[in-house]
Amino acid sequence: xxxxxxxxxxxxxxxxxxxxxxxxxxxxxxxxxxxxxxxxxxxxxxxxxxxxxxxxxxxxxxxxxxxxxxxxxxxxxxxxxxxxxxxxxxxxxxxxxxxxxxxxxxxxxxxxxxxxxxxxxxxxxxxxxxxxxxxxxxxxxxxxxxxxxxxxxxxxxxxxxxxxxxxxxxxxxxxxxxxxxxxxxxxxxxxxxxxxxxxxxxxxxxxxxxxxxxxxxxxxxxxxxxxxxxxxxxxxxxxxxxxxxxxxxxxxxxxxxxxxxxxxxxxxxxxxxxxxxxxxxxxxxxxxxxxxxxxxxxxxxxxxxxxxxxxxxxxxxxxxxxxxxxxxx
Numbered sequence: 001x002x003x004x005x006x007x008x009x010x011x012x013x014x015x016x017x018x019x020x021x022x023x024x025x026x027x028x029x030x031x032x033x034x035x036x037x038x039x040x041x042x043x044x045x046x047x048x049x050x051x052x053x054x055x056x057x058x059x060x061x062x063x064x065x066x067x068x069x070x071x072x073x074x075x076x077x078x079x080x081x082x083x084x085x086x087x088x089x090x091x092x093x094x095x096x097x098x099x100x101x102x103x104x105x106x107x108x109x110x111x112x113x114x115x116x117x118x119x120x121x122x123x124x125x126x127x128x129x130x131x132x133x134x135x136x137x138x139x140x141x142x143x144x145x146x147x148x149x150x151x152x153x154x155x156x157x158x159x160x161x162x163x164x165x166x167x168x169x170x171x172x173x174x175x176x177x178x179x180x181x182x183x184x185x186x187x188x189x190x191x192x193x194x195x196x197x198x199x200x201x202x203x204x205x206x207x208x209x210x211x212x213x214x215x216x217x218x219x220x221x222x223x224x225x226x227x228x229x230x231x232x233x234x235x236x237x238x239x240x241x242x243x244x245x246x247x248x249x250x251x252x253x254x255x256x257x258x259x260x261x262x263x264x265x266x267x268x269x270x271x272x273x274x275x276x277x278x279x280x281x282x283x284x285x286x287x288x289x290x291x292x293x294x295x296x297x298x299x300x301x302x303x304x305x306x307x308x309x310x311x312x313x314x315x316x317x318x319x320x321x322x323x324x325x326x327x328x329x
Contacts, residue, residue, distance in 0.1 A: 004076045007260055039250040049276070050098045063277040063312070067227075069089055070087075070089065070306070071297050071300050071301060072297075072301060073089050073090060073091055074088050074091075074293060074294055074297040074299040075092050075098055075294055075297035075300070075301050076094040076095065076096070076098075076294075077091040077093075077094070077095075077291075077294055078091065078092075078093040078095045078097070079290065079291060080092075082291040082293055082294060083291075097290045097294075098290045098294040098295050098298040099298050099299070099302070101290055101295065101298075102295055102299055102302065103302075107266060108263070108266060108299055109281070110259070111261050111262055111265070111266040112263050112302060112303075112306075114178075114260065114261065115244075115245060115264065115303075115306075116263045117178075118178060118181060118182070118239050118244050118247075118262060119199045119244040121182070122181070122182040122240065122244040123237055123240045123244060125182060125186060126185075126186055126187070126188070126191075126240040127233070127236065127237055127240065128184075129186050129187050130187050130188065130191055130192050130195060130236065131191060131195060131221075131226070131233070132221075133148075133152075134192050134195035134196040134199060134248040135186060135195075135199055135217075135221050135225060135247055137149050137152075137192075137196050138196045138197075138199035138200045139217070149196075152187075152189050152192055153189065153193070156187045156189045156190065162253070165184060166253060166254075168184070169184065169254055172307070173231050174254070175254055175256070176254065176256050176257055176258070176260070177253055177254075180250065180254035180255070181244075181247060181250050181251060181254065181255075181262075182244075184250070184320055185243070186241070188240070188243075191239055191240070192234045193217060194232060194235075194236060195229075195232060195233075195236060198232045199225060199229070202225065202228055202229075206224060207220055207224060207225070210223075210224055234314050235314070237309070237314075238311070238314045240246045241307075241310070242307060245264070245306070245307050246264060246307075247262065247264060248262070248264035248265045248267075248268055251264070251265045252265060252268075263302070264303065265304045266299070267299055267300065267303045268302075269300055270295075270296065270299060271300060
């Protein structure tokens with residue numbers, strides 16, 4: 001009320017137009033700036049920033065691709081190219097002599113077949129055990145599933161050492177056998193957690209409806225769960241496959257027979273440790289022998305090409321498979 005009692009005093013807040021008028025033109029400018037402004041990471045980068053990013057990516061690409069180009073170029077180089085010296089990025093007299101000598105020697109070919117067999121067989125066994133255990137741990141009502149899951153997660157924190165592993169393999173009678181390279185790492189805890197979380201994120205209504213229709217757990221796993229999990233299965237299979245293909249330390253510990261060596265152990269013996277390739281290659285006596293450097297690079301290419309062929313076909317599943325398996329825990 002006013003002092004005279006004639007009625008309430010007019011308030012500027014009762015009229016929004018008066019508020020805008022009192023605020024002045026700067027308030028309108030602030031509102032327009034707030035409506036049109038975006039966070040810094042959403043702003044369109046300047047031409048200088050774009051050019052710098054492109055330059056940085058180009059430098060990184062050259063740094064990563066250069067070793068591959070050099071290795072491949074040297075493996076196809078002739079004796080004259082290597083004797084001439086210098087950096088070889090494109091051989092002037094390309095030849096397949098190094099590959100022919102290495103593949104005809106028998107050692108690299110046998111080791112390559114061993115690695116392929118270990119990778120395929122080991123990945124199949126790993127996926128079978130990991131999928132079945134992950135599915136069992138993802139189903140509610142399974143007795144002891146929390147205890148088993150705790151044991152699995154415990155292995156992520158406390159990994160066994162080299163000596164306990166070796167003693168275990170020795171007591172099981174697995175020394176100098178391929179089983180020593182597969183059975184100790186049959187289930188990887190990290191891959192198991194990824195699969196379990198993905199199985200738990202699947203729509204439970206579909207699984208329950210199948211169970212009401214009389215489907216068993218094996219039928220639900222085979223006909224429903226696995227077809228819906230192709231992305232994460234491809235990623236985990238690639239993890240297992242790459243691990244088996246690159247395995248050389250376990251082969252060094254458990255395999256004493258050189259006839260059973262995988263390709264990575266042959267690569268370590270003849271390339272890293274500088275072993276003689278005379279017994280690993282067949283050289284034509286009527287021609288000068290390929291330089292040891294070209295033979296070594298040929299072995300490197302042979303050991304790298306198979307996994308490079310498989311990787312691009314499964315790369316598209318990487319982000320979708322791993323992230324989808326990490327959404328729900």
